[in-house]
Amino acid sequence: MRAGATGRTVMAGTAVPRGTAVGFSGVTRNFGAVRAVAGLDLEIAQGETVALLGRNGAGKSTTINMLLGLLPPGSGTVRLFGDEPAAAVRAGRVGAMLQDGKPVPRVTVRELIGFVAATYPHPMDVSEALELAGLADFGGRRIDRLSGGQAQRVRFAVALAGNPELLVLDEPTAALDVEARRAFWHSMRGYARRGNTILFSTHYLEEADDHADRIVVIDRGRVVADGSGAAIKRRAGGSLVSFDLAGAGTGPLSGLPGVTAVEIRGDRALLRTSDSDATVRALAGLDLIRGLQVSPAGLEDAFLLLTGAGGDTDPGAENARTPADHGVLPPKETV
Ligand SMILES: Nc1ncnc2c1ncn2[C@@H]1O[C@H](COP(=O)(O)OP(=O)(O)OP(=O)(O)O)[C@@H](O)[C@H]1O
Numbered sequence: 001m002r003a004g005a006t007g008r009t010v011m012a013g014t015a016v017p018r019g020t021a022v023g024f025s026g027v028t029r030n031f032g033a034v035r036a037v038a039g040l041d042l043e044i045a046q047g048e049t050v051a052l053l054g055r056n057g058a059g060k061s062t063t064i065n066m067l068l069g070l071l072p073p074g075s076g077t078v079r080l081f082g083d084e085p086a087a088a089v090r091a092g093r094v095g096a097m098l099q100d101g102k103p104v105p106r107v108t109v110r111e112l113i114g115f116v117a118a119t120y121p122h123p124m125d126v127s128e129a130l131e132l133a134g135l136a137d138f139g140g141r142r143i144d145r146l147s148g149g150q151a152q153r154v155r156f157a158v159a160l161a162g163n164p165e166l167l168v169l170d171e172p173t174a175a176l177d178v179e180a181r182r183a184f185w186h187s188m189r190g191y192a193r194r195g196n197t198i199l200f201s202t203h204y205l206e207e208a209d210d211h212a213d214r215i216v217v218i219d220r221g222r223v224v225a226d227g228s229g230a231a232i233k234r235r236a237g238g239s240l241v242s243f244d245l246a247g248a249g250t251g252p253l254s255g256l257p258g259v260t261a262v263e264i265r266g267d268r269a270l271l272r273t274s275d276s277d278a279t280v281r282a283l284a285g286l287d288l289i290r291g292l293q294v295s296p297a298g299l300e301d302a303f304l305l306l307t308g309a310g311g312d313t314d315p316g317a318e319n320a321r322t323p324a325d326h327g328v329l330p331p332k333e334t335v
Pocket residue numbers: 031032034035036054055056057058059060061062063203315316317319
């Protein structure tokens with residue numbers, strides 16, 4: 001494992017410490033009434049592999065698009081290697097694999113990677129890019145005659161072609177089967193082992209835990225947790241206690257013994273607790289035991305609690321709401 005979270009924040013107008021690949025400081029971005037990114041502070045050190053984890057509409061793609069200079073922030077500062085994103089992209093320091101990349105028909109894999117490489121000042125050798133992307137045997141194959149998994153590898157090779165120091169991958173394994181996923185992550189790790197920096201977005205905590213040094217959970221456009229997979233897993237220890245609120249107030253719940261997070265789903269309260277016995281005793285004292293259930297918390301439960309997800313509402317529509325409106329998100333934590 002390489003270096004984990006630095007916990008430092010680069011403030012606008014201050015010098016960026018050497019070794020910082022990515023710096024977001026107080027970044028916001030709205031789309032009409034929707035607040036897609038709501039005050040994002042994030043720093044990624046060179047050499048880290050970081051997963052940006054969040055449910056649909058959490059703000060992952062908007063964050064990535066601002067990082068790549070494809071979208072200007074509404075306010076705040078985005079820096080890549082201490083520079084404006086567009087400058088770092090032009091210099092070939094960043095390679096990206098976005099969700100909507102379309103393959104170019106009728107050229108071979110090697111021709112396409114060669115074309116792309118030629119547009120960068122210090123490209124990767126084409127054979128090396130093909131090898132790293134797991135395409136060594138497909139160089140002569142036409143792009144439009146590849147399987148979905150192979151086409152995804154071509155997009156990975158395109159991202160590598162400029163020999164970037166930072167690779168940004170927006171949901172790179174979406175639509176890949178299990179075997180193709182495994183091959184993809186194998187390739188990605190080969191690139192990371194060279195000391196490069198990787199930022200990838202995903203919906204899946206397991207995937208983040210398997211492939212990242214550090215997991216940054218975002219929800220409603222802000223960081224709600226930031227730490228190693230092991231630290232996030234530790235938080236997944238404990239239990240979940242749920243019960244019917246039956247009109248009772250939610251005010252005292254977060255202060256009950258053992259409770260680390262509270263989520264309200266309709267008329268049900270879901271408490272994450274490190275001491276379910278103490279929590280249940282306290283609930284009994286408050287006469288809040290109707291429909292009581294206690295269960296061990298898994299990784300996905302931890303993620304749902306971190307993001308306040310689990311209801312049937314549109315997360316995009318909720319973007320305009322504050323955490324307090326939503327009730328009971330845990331505070332931003334570094335774990
Ligand atoms: N161009 C746009 N116009 C209007 N709203 C947008 C636009 N792009 C994003 N949004 C909204 O901003 C919010 C964040 O979207 P974003 O695509 O960044 O989320 P995401 O975490 O990448 O989601 P997903 O996992 O579904 O790809 C959502 O509510 C989305 O509907």
